[in-house]
Amino acid sequence: MLVLGNGKVITRDAALPLIEDGAVAMDGSLICRIGKTEDVKKEFPDAEYIDAKGGLIMPAFINAHEHIYSSFARGMSIDGYDPHGFLDILDGMWWTIDRNLTLHDTYLSAMATYIDCIKNGVTTIFDHHASFGAIRGSLFEIEKAAKETGVRSCLCYEISDRDGMDKAKESVMENAEFIRHALKDDSGMIAGMMGMHAQFTISDETMELAAANKPDEVGYHIHVAEGIEDLHHCLKHYGKRIVDRLMDHGILGEKTLLGHCIYINPHEMDLIKETGTMVVHNPESNMGNACGCPPTMELVHRGILTGLGTDGYTHDMMESYKVANVLHKHHLCDPNAAWGEVPEMLFGNNARIAARYFKPELGVLREGAAGDVIIVAYNPLTPLNENNINSHLVFGVTGHDVVTTVANGKVLMKDRKLTHIDEAKVMDDCRQAAKALAERINSH
Known part of the structure; x- marks a missing residue:
């Protein structure tokens, strides 16, 4: 079990677009519960918990x-x-x-x-x-x-x-x-x-x-x-x-x-x-x-x-x-x-x-949808409500504001650190390969 809480949950579900101080719970690869942080934590007290620190919790x-x-x-x-x-x-x-x-x-x-x-x-x-x-x-x-x-x-x-x-x-x-x-x-x-x-x-x-x-x-x-x-x-x-x-x-x-x-x-x-x-x-x-x-x-x-x-x-x-x-x-x-x-x-x-190519449902936070969820470090200086979410995003958020990334219920990045990959090693290998590629191209 995994719970992301203490954030503004932007669901992309028209029935419930925004939850203030909300949380998303995942059981395996799927979302199993969405609600107020207090209620979700009470329901799943033993789940791994990631604190959104007041940021945005959104579909990946x-x-x-x-x-x-x-x-x-x-x-x-x-x-x-x-x-x-x-x-x-x-x-x-x-x-x-x-x-x-x-x-x-x-x-x-x-x-x-x-x-x-x-x-x-x-x-x-x-x-x-x-x-x-x-x-x-x-x-x-x-x-x-x-x-x-x-x-x-x-x-x-x-x-x-x-x-x-x-x-x-x-x-x-x-x-x-x-x-x-x-x-x-x-x-x-x-x-x-x-x-x-x-x-x-x-x-x-x-x-x-x-x-x-x-x-x-x-x-x-x-x-x-x-x-x-x-x-x-x-x-x-x-x-x-x-x-x-x-x-x-x-x-x-x-x-x-x-x-x-x-x-x-x-x-x-x-x-x-x-x-x-x-x-x-x-x-x-x-x-x-x-x-x-x-x-x-x-x-x-x-x-x-x-x-x-x-x-x-x-x-x-x-x-x-x-x-x-x-x-x-x-x-x-x-x-x-x-x-x-x-x-x-x-x-x-x-x-x-x-x-048209994947199941379960992607791009939305609701029960039964895929556990693809991100936390964005964005604390708006002006009011944020269900009617101006997109305006906040387009003027206030970039991809680099994403601090936690979950895919298929697995935490891939937490606090900007990849959890399962030696990023420094991969990047070093990439740099060597990229240099060799450039030299091959320019030696022709």
């Missing part, structure tokens, strides 16, 4: 689009890298890195990412992996890190023809093997998808191979219209728009996640909506890559299930929340934009996306 965060393989890019300088557009960024930075990753690099990249996730209160991620230097076994290396760190993960490998058909086929088979493995896992902590890079690097032949090897229980995770070049390629080579091509290949559906969707039109939005396909918005990445601002507010208003991700740009979901909030106000020249939509994406829709 979910990241709907991550890139573990980008971990070692931070601060990396690649000789000759001088991008003048999105394709230059992909080939000059990201594809250069992923072609040089070893399986051990992938494992360490995952460890580094998961540690950052825990320290930012993220306990569930949807990752989209690429390591064309070492494809087979790469998802299993990430799973190994996921299990060691305790972060719930839906994994896939980025299928692409960009390095030839042999590697495209290897990518399909890595996905297929991992999906079959994940479907047999009954821990509730691992899932798999059929990953795809983007339509402009995938031939019809490869799409058909992926479809032939994808179990019916899962969908696809693919970048869509992230750059205008993707749309131009599809129109030029296939005479149709991107979402139409995906529809023709049976890629859309309730288990499929489309990343970005910047250059899509109302007709494509109709297809996404009618097929129940999911979308994930990654504001910082889109801005950093100078790709443009997607019509995210329109997607949300149309009832398309749209979540929030980081694209590996950060592992702090509060950072993405803050940026999305100002991006759409700025882009639409509307100070009322995004106030309701973005927190619904982060706190509501990300949980709905996760529910």
Whole structure:
């Protein structure tokens, strides 16, 4: 038994949104009781107790689009890298890195990412992996890190023809093997998808191979219209728009996640909506890559299930929340934009996306839901009530304010210290691997 108490409990349950001086009790992996601290402690006197010290007790965060393989890019300088557009960024930075990753690099990249996730209160991620230097076994290396760190993960490998058909086929088979493995896992902590890079690097032949090897229980995770070049390629080579091509290949559906969707039109939005396909918005990445601002507010208003991700740009979901909030106000020249939509994406829709791959219920604090809970060291200087919670969070909280992280009923971090990982040792291993990777890349 575990009890987190003496905090303001933000439940994300409309029936009981806020409990002053509240507590959350977990029995095994599930929440078994929520109420006033005094009552919960009295009911479970022998439980391990963690004092929130008046801070916030909240559901842990979910990241709907991550890139573990980008971990070692931070601060990396690649000789000759001088991008003048999105394709230059992909080939000059990201594809250069992923072609040089070893399986051990992938494992360490995952460890580094998961540690950052825990320290930012993220306990569930949807990752989209690429390591064309070492494809087979790469998802299993990430799973190994996921299990060691305790972060719930839906994994896939980025299928692409960009390095030839042999590697495209290897990518399909890595996905297929991992999906079959994940479907047999009954821990509730691992899932798999059929990953795809983007339509402009995938031939019809490869799409058909992926479809032939994808179990019916899962969908696809693919970048869509992230750059205008993707749309131009599809129109030029296939005479149709991107979402139409995906529809023709049976890629859309309730288990499929489309990343970005910047250059899509109302007709494509109709297809996404009618097929129940999911979308994930990654504001910082889109801005950093100078790709443009997607019509995210329109997607949300149309009832398309749209979540929030980081694209590996950060592992702090509060950072993405803050940026999305100002991006759409700025882009639409509307100070009322995004106030309701973005927190619904982060706190509501990300949980709905996760529910299509994981049980029990995530993103909410109530009896029977997953024991994924965080404590945030935030003591507001102005009144906090059930009507202004999101305003407090967007202006007052960052991921680094998370002091305790619990996933699946297990304490992963307490008082900013990881409880089950030698962080210093892992970080030292990562630093050595990252240095070696940079030297390999720049010696070519």
